[in-house]
Amino acid sequence: MDLEQTFLKIIEKKHKELNLGQDYNAIFSKIRDFEANAIGQIGEEFLKSVLNAIDGVINDGIIHDEYDIMTKSGVSFEVKTARKGRTNNTFQFNGINPRYNYDFLICLGVCEDQLLYRVFKKDEINYIHKERKYFMKQNEFKKQLVPMNPDNQVNYKLTLNIKELKE
Incomplete structure (x- = not known):
């Protein structure tokens, strides 16, 4: 038994199952x-760019606990970014704190x-x-926020x- 070839076949099968062989066009x-943290950083940086062009963003270098972006006019934003799931057309936005x-x-x-x-x-x-x-x-839209894990x-x-998002 060729262990490397056996392992490679399993990897290739899983790769195909997860639809990872798509092109990058x-x-x-x-x-x-x-990974998820990088996607979140990309979304936050994007929204900062957009808001900065509209109102100006206070970029004080402080990591805030309760919001991600504050505009010069005092409006605060929490940004959650997610990529579409591989097997269904949903997005999971994690780490939402309703008390913030x-x-x-x-x-x-x-x-x-x-x-x-x-x-x-x-x-x-x-x-x-x-x-x-x-x-x-x-x-008419109503959607439950679900705890990240049972004890959280x-x-x-x-x-x-x-379909619940806008273009």
Whole structure:
């Protein structure tokens, strides 16, 4: 038995299952090579660039606990960036803390061929006591925030379908 060849075949099979053999011709296709923290940094830097062109960003070099970006006019933003899942058309935005003080939560969804978004006002994050759960509510839209893990009542995740984001 050739151990290296056996191992290689298993790797190639898994690579094909995960659809990793795609080309890199789509505009944002390189996003698939980054781990989650890097994707978050890319999204935050992108939004800083956009907001800086509109209002100006206070870039004080301080890592903030409760928001990612503050504009010169005093509006604060929390930015969450996720790439589209490999097997379904959803994005998982992790590390959302509903108790933090920010004005807007921006969810950036990165597909290999497009950038999508959804903007939530802070007051659209609601705790519904009867259900003992947090929800994102915008008009008819209602989506539960789910704890990152069973014992974590601080950080939540929000899963959005591609159709729930805007171009």
